[in-house]
Amino acid sequence: MIIMITIHDVAKMAGTSTATVSHVINGTRFVSDELQIKVKNAMDELNYKPNMMARGLKGGSMKTIGVVVPDCTNTFFSEIARAIDRCCFSKGYNIILCNTDNDVKQQSSYCDMLISKMVDGVIMISSDNSDDDINKLINASIPVVIADRTVNHKGVDNIIVNNEKGGYDATKYLISLGYTKIACIGGPSFISSSNQRVLGYRKALIESGIEINEDYISHGDFHFAGGIKSVSDFIKLKDRPEAVFATNDMMALGFIDGLKSLKIEVPNDVSVIGFDDIQLARITTPKLTTIAQPLDELALKATTLILNKVEKKDLSISQIILNPILVVRDSCKKK
Amino acid sequence: MIIMITIHDVAKMAGTSTATVSHVINGTRFVSDELQIKVKNAMDELNYKPNMMARGLKGGSMKTIGVVVPDCTNTFFSEIARAIDRCCFSKGYNIILCNTDNDVKQQSSYCDMLISKMVDGVIMISSDNSDDDINKLINASIPVVIADRTVNHKGVDNIIVNNEKGGYDATKYLISLGYTKIACIGGPSFISSSNQRVLGYRKALIESGIEINEDYISHGDFHFAGGIKSVSDFIKLKDRPEAVFATNDMMALGFIDGLKSLKIEVPNDVSVIGFDDIQLARITTPKLTTIAQPLDELALKATTLILNKVEKKDLSISQIILNPILVVRDSCKKK
DNA sequence: AATGTTTTGTTAAACGTTTACTTTTATATT
DNA sequence: AATATAAAAGTAAACGTTTAACAAAACATT
Numbered sequence: 001m002i003i004m005i006t007i008h009d010v011a012k013m014a015g016t017s018t019a020t021v022s023h024v025i026n027g028t029r030f031v032s033d034e035l036q037i038k039v040k041n042a043m044d045e046l047n048y049k050p051n052m053m054a055r056g057l058k059g060g061s062m063k064t065i066g067v068v069v070p071d072c073t074n075t076f077f078s079e080i081a082r083a084i085d086r087c088c089f090s091k092g093y094n095i096i097l098c099n100t101d102n103d104v105k106q107q108s109s110y111c112d113m114l115i116s117k118m119v120d121g122v123i124m125i126s127s128d129n130s131d132d133d134i135n136k137l138i139n140a141s142i143p144v145v146i147a148d149r150t151v152n153h154k155g156v157d158n159i160i161v162n163n164e165k166g167g168y169d170a171t172k173y174l175i176s177l178g179y180t181k182i183a184c185i186g187g188p189s190f191i192s193s194s195n196q197r198v199l200g201y202r203k204a205l206i207e208s209g210i211e212i213n214e215d216y217i218s219h220g221d222f223h224f225a226g227g228i229k230s231v232s233d234f235i236k237l238k239d240r241p242e243a244v245f246a247t248n249d250m251m252a253l254g255f256i257d258g259l260k261s262l263k264i265e266v267p268n269d270v271s272v273i274g275f276d277d278i279q280l281a282r283i284t285t286p287k288l289t290t291i292a293q294p295l296d297e298l299a300l301k302a303t304t305l306i307l308n309k310v311e312k313k314d315l316s317i318s319q320i321i322l323n324p325i326l327v328v329r330d331s332c333k334k335k
Numbered sequence: 336m337i338i339m340i341t342i343h344d345v346a347k348m349a350g351t352s353t354a355t356v357s358h359v360i361n362g363t364r365f366v367s368d369e370l371q372i373k374v375k376n377a378m379d380e381l382n383y384k385p386n387m388m389a390r391g392l393k394g395g396s397m398k399t400i401g402v403v404v405p406d407c408t409n410t411f412f413s414e415i416a417r418a419i420d421r422c423c424f425s426k427g428y429n430i431i432l433c434n435t436d437n438d439v440k441q442q443s444s445y446c447d448m449l450i451s452k453m454v455d456g457v458i459m460i461s462s463d464n465s466d467d468d469i470n471k472l473i474n475a476s477i478p479v480v481i482a483d484r485t486v487n488h489k490g491v492d493n494i495i496v497n498n499e500k501g502g503y504d505a506t507k508y509l510i511s512l513g514y515t516k517i518a519c520i521g522g523p524s525f526i527s528s529s530n531q532r533v534l535g536y537r538k539a540l541i542e543s544g545i546e547i548n549e550d551y552i553s554h555g556d557f558h559f560a561g562g563i564k565s566v567s568d569f570i571k572l573k574d575r576p577e578a579v580f581a582t583n584d585m586m587a588l589g590f591i592d593g594l595k596s597l598k599i600e601v602p603n604d605v606s607v608i609g610f611d612d613i614q615l616a617r618i619t620t621p622k623l624t625t626i627a628q629p630l631d632e633l634a635l636k637a638t639t640l641i642l643n644k645v646e647k648k649d650l651s652i653s654q655i656i657l658n659p660i661l662v663v664r665d666s667c668k669k670k
Numbered sequence: 671a672a673t674g675t676t677t678t679g680t681t682a683a684a685c686g687t688t689t690a691c692t693t694t695t696a697t698a699t700t
Numbered sequence: 701a702a703t704a705t706a707a708a709a710g711t712a713a714a715c716g717t718t719t720a721a722c723a724a725a726a727c728a729t730t
Contacts, residue, residue, distance in 0.1 A: 006686055017710045052452045054686030056388040058715050078413045085434050094448055097432040099420050113429055117387045224618050257620055283559050285592055341716055352680050357718060389716035392685045
């Protein structure tokens with residue numbers, strides 16, 4: 001910068017000490033009205049902006065939260081990041097966004113950076129992370145919230161969506177429409193949230209006295225292409241299902257697309273329900289009936305949790321489980 | 336943190352001074368091999384991580400770039416942000432992501448924060464920003480690159496996509512398929528990039544000796560819904576066009592969707608070409624033929640530009656214009 | 671042997687805040 | 701009037717780096 005306006009400049013102009021200026025800024029000590037006005041005027045006139053680095057160095061905080069996601073290009077994560085940013089911004093914090101690509105090395109490297117930069121807290125939304133990174137952060141006494149993933153670690157908050165309930169609700173909904181032959185397209189088996197959704201599916205069937213047909217349960221890749229691919233298996237099924245629960249929206253949409261090219265209509269010939277409620281779900285034809293993850297709530301809770309910890313209001317460790325919500329649109333109909 | 340390892344600890348352990356340790360870390364002066372090894376061992380053993388705040392305070396840099404976008408939920412921007420993060424990360428920088436919602440007040444507030452945090456540079460991808468913010472940043476001697484928007488400001492780099500050429504190419508492509516009755520769905524008239532695309536459309540028609548029918552040119556809102564709405568105007572047209580250039584993909588997809596519900600097929604009854612090449616374009620049926628914006632190149636150039644400036648390698652101001660690319664898929668066919 | 675030069679290291683002063691400690695001034699109590 | 705107490709403001713030492721200025725050793729040149 002050509003010239004930086006410091007607290008000294010303000011103090012000089014207001015005819016007082018840096019201590020008083022600092023106290024005026026932070027409201028940390030009584031300062032007479034008269035002097036306060038002088039200081040504020042000086043700040044305005046000089047257009048003074050506190051230097052966050054100096055503040056941070058002196059045991060304070062830079063008011064920055066690290067947000068670690070696999071890939072912000074994925075709307076699911078970008079929507080969370082957006083919501084987190086909104087919350088943080090409203091409380092005077094900024095976010096440092098980190099895209100790990102689900103790569104352990106990258107994630108570790110990002111965490112090192114975050115420690116170096118002494119962020120106030122970290123919200124991790126990772127589908128694959130070793131506890132090493134968490135420990136690193138905790139050891140640097142940086143509060144951590146793990147979102148969207150179950151974790152067993154005494155030192156971190158954990159906030160997740162009840163995937164099993166989501167799968168259960170989705171299946172129950174199809175049953176309530178009159179279906180009994182219900183297939184399920186699972187995700188990659190190493191992703192726990194996917195497995196839990198399938199578990200909910202099983203539970204709902206059993207509870208309703210419907211026998212589970214293992215042939216009805218397939219596994220996709222959580223992507224559009226995987227949904228399309230499931231179609232070929234689907235049509236080969238001897239006793240073809242009349243309804244399908246796809247464990248995420250992308251596969252649901254791919255599946256519907258695949259059916260379309262075979263002139264099988266949704267929901268007339270087959271009812272399909274998804275999971276996630278990504279933006280796309282509102283746009284496609286038919287609009288997708290799905291189980292919404294409460295992203296805003298998740299982001300809000302995660303941010304609240306981390307900021308409470310940062311500001312030392314609450315040091316307890318919590319485990320929060322959010323309930324997903326059934327969103328009825330046009331891809332399912334009564335049998 | 337429970338306890339912070341500082342450069343002093345390292346110096347003590349290695350039996351030398353902090354200056355030498357600093358020089359070893361930064362390679363800023365010769366240090367004998369013997370001593371270097373001692374220092375490096377001490378750093379390893381203590382698991383020392385330099386404190387970026389202290390480094391930044393002392394005239395250095397925090398290695399952080401501010402990235403200002405309207406909304407990272409929009410795939411167009413999230414893909415740019417992602418690419419920028421990739422570039423920055425590879426050079427040891429992090430990004431602070433700022434979502435302005437196209438709101439001038441928010442953007443200004445974010446910029447204040449970025450100045451406070453003394454980021455090394457700012458990449459702004461904004462469709463609406465006053466020069467005030469740019470000036471604020473420049474005055475704080477923070478380099479700025481404006482991407483995806485034309486700007487007249489002596490102090491900032493500017494990197495844009497040749498929208499006119501994109502519109503021209505799209506239209507020329509439709510002409511090359513044998514069409515002469517070609518409609519155009521423009522965007523909001525206050526968005527310059529949209530207007531430039533329409534300009535290219537006009538140019539291509541004139542150049543090919545096709546008379547411009549003003550009735551063929553409508554205006555949408557750049558969203559899916561706007562595309563659907565255009566359909567009603569479209570079918571009312573007396574001499575119905577056989578091909579349509581939508582000035583962005585979202586409208587193109589909405590338009591196709593609207594046609595679909597009227598049993599008008601794309602590309603059999605109407606050819607449609609879009610602009611942007613968002614991820615969705617690869618997924619829908621039919622897959623959308625479109626004009627791709629070279630996002631990766633844009634991000635790479637923007638990052639290179641800003642980092643060169645940050646590291647004082649290049650202080651000149653550049654204006655870069657990138658060419659868009661025609662991506663042929665399934666939404667257009669020969670007449 | 672005396673001097674200059676290069677090589678290698680160290681000391682200590684910044685950077686802009688916050689905050690514990692100290693000082694000054696005003697008010698109350700004896 | 702002298703002292704104690706409270707209120708308001710100031711002084712200066714941190715925070716963890718970098719780096720200019722200085723110092724000492726090692727070597728080369730006269």
